[in-house]
Amino acid sequence: MKTTTLGGLGAAAIAGLLLAGDVSAGPERVTYPANFETGYTLYNQVDRLDRKRVRSFYVNREADAAAKSDAPLPDGTVLVMADRNAKLDAGGNPVFGADGRLVATGPVTNIFVMEKRAGWGESIPAELRNGDWDYAWFTPDGSLKPDAKYKGCFTCHMSRVERDYTFTYVKRLMDAGR
Amino acid sequence: MFRRTTSLLTLVLPALALTAGTLAGLSSQALAAEYVVTMKDAAYSPAAITATLGDTVRFVNDDGETHNVFVPTLGHALDLGKQEAGAEKTLVLRTPGQFEVECVHHLSMTMTITVKP
Numbered sequence: 001m002k003t004t005t006l007g008g009l010g011a012a013a014i015a016g017l018l019l020a021g022d023v024s025a026g027p028e029r030v031t032y033p034a035n036f037e038t039g040y041t042l043y044n045q046v047d048r049l050d051r052k053r054v055r056s057f058y059v060n061r062e063a064d065a066a067a068k069s070d071a072p073l074p075d076g077t078v079l080v081m082a083d084r085n086a087k088l089d090a091g092g093n094p095v096f097g098a099d100g101r102l103v104a105t106g107p108v109t110n111i112f113v114m115e116k117r118a119g120w121g122e123s124i125p126a127e128l129r130n131g132d133w134d135y136a137w138f139t140p141d142g143s144l145k146p147d148a149k150y151k152g153c154f155t156c157h158m159s160r161v162e163r164d165y166t167f168t169y170v171k172r173l174m175d176a177g178r
Numbered sequence: 179m180f181r182r183t184t185s186l187l188t189l190v191l192p193a194l195a196l197t198a199g200t201l202a203g204l205s206s207q208a209l210a211a212e213y214v215v216t217m218k219d220a221a222y223s224p225a226a227i228t229a230t231l232g233d234t235v236r237f238v239n240d241d242g243e244t245h246n247v248f249v250p251t252l253g254h255a256l257d258l259g260k261q262e263a264g265a266e267k268t269l270v271l272r273t274p275g276q277f278e279v280e281c282v283h284h285l286s287m288t289m290t291i292t293v294k295p
Contacts, residue, residue, distance in 0.1 A: 044252055049269075050259030099253075100272030159285055167282070171250040 025123035027144050030115045030136035033060070036080045037108075044168050047102040052086045052094055054104035057168050069173035072131070073116060073164045081112040110145070111138040114153070114166075128154040130165040212236055212268075215289065217245040217261070222279065222289035230294050235269045237261065244283060251277035 033040065040058035048055055059067075063077035087095040087103040097103050113136045121132040128151065137148040163170035211233045216223045218240040227235065239245050239261045247258040247267060254277035258267045274295045281287035 044250070044255050046250075047256040048259070049256055050267075055257075096272055156282065159283055162285060167248070168250050168255070172252060175250075175252065 025120070025134070027134070027136035027148070027150065029117075029120070030113050030134055031078070032111075032136075032138050032142045033058075033078055033080055033113060034142060036082065036111070040078075040080060043172050045101070046168065047086070048083075049094070049102070052088065052102075053109075054084050054086050054102050056082045056084070056104070058082070059169055067169075067173055067178070069163075069170050069178055073166070073170070075116060075118045075132070077116045079114045079166065079169055082108045083110040083112075084108055108140050111140070112136075112153075113138065114157075124154070128158075130154050130157050131161075133157070133165050210234065214238060216240045217281070217287075220281070220284045220287045222281075222287060224289070226290045226292070228292040228294065229271055231271060231274050233271050233293075235271065235291065236266055237269070238266050239263055245287070246282040248280050248282045249277050250280060253277075257282075 036058045040060050041064050042056060042058050043064070044057040046055040046057065058080040060076070060078040063074045066074045067077070084104040085106050087105040089095050095103055114133050115136070116131070116133050118132055120134050121129045124130070124134070130153075135150050135153040137145040137150075139145050157165040157167070160167055160170075163174075209230075209232075211229065213227050213229055213233065213235045215227070215235055216238050220241075222237075229235070237247050237258070242263050244263065245261050247256075247261065247269065249256045254273055254275060256269075258269065261267055271291070271293045274293045276290060276292045279289045279291060
């Protein structure tokens with residue numbers, strides 16, 4: 001584990017991770033999904049109005065085909081949240097499309113990934129553990145964001161334990177009656 | 179706490195000697211209503227609103243802890259970001275349909291908004 005990427009965890013938490021025995025824990029074990037825009041299923045778009053960003057949500061097709069809202073998501077599920085800037089007018093205010101939604105413009109600026117693999121949770125301290133999920137923040141060139149902090153991912157997603165730690169995907173399955 | 183208020187324009191317009199054309203141009207704005215939703219004790223109040231396209235919802239955090247307005251419903255999904263105690267945020271209803279609002283921090287804190295065309 002590269003402790004520089006987990007600076008927000010603090011020394012005690014990092015020691016706990018290392019003591020857990022899996023030194024590969026952390027964002028390095030999350031695979032960059034290079035083909036997410038063409039090879040994954042786009043399942044939602046969240047307008048981040050406070051940040052003037054459009055967030056597109058993708059799931060890998062193998063997992064999506066097997067996923068059910070009333071069961072844990074399949075091993076190997078990869079969820080991607082890709083940020084793009086929202087189109088703004090001359091005054092810096094968001095421009096809304098005919099559907100009342102923000103309009104994404106320009107290239108993807110950040111790629112956030114959560115990936116689920118059997119056993120991954122064992123190397124995460126119990127107070128932060130999100131089942132077998134781990135998180136990674138990639139820049140558009142596919143490299144890990146060097147100064148990224150991950151504690152917030154674990155603590156925030158903890159509130160959705162009943163949806164297998166996901167804010168949007170399992171809810172989408174529920175709404176679709178799957 | 180819940181109230182439906184009309185825009186100030188509704189009150190002022192009759193007193194103004196505006197042309198019919200100007201009135202027509204402002205009609206949609208003048209008819210827009212504002213709904214107030216409080217966030218307290220891990221609950222939105224009211225828990226359901228039926229509004230009209232162009233209306234606004236003002237979310238008021240009357241609690242001592244942070245809440246949030248997050249909509250996961252497809253076609254309506256949005257996030258207004260963290261809302262500290264005492265803070266207010268306003269959402270303009272731009273898309274017709276029905277959607278759910280959730281607090282990112284409290285799974286059981288939900289409400290439903292229906293937007294009529």
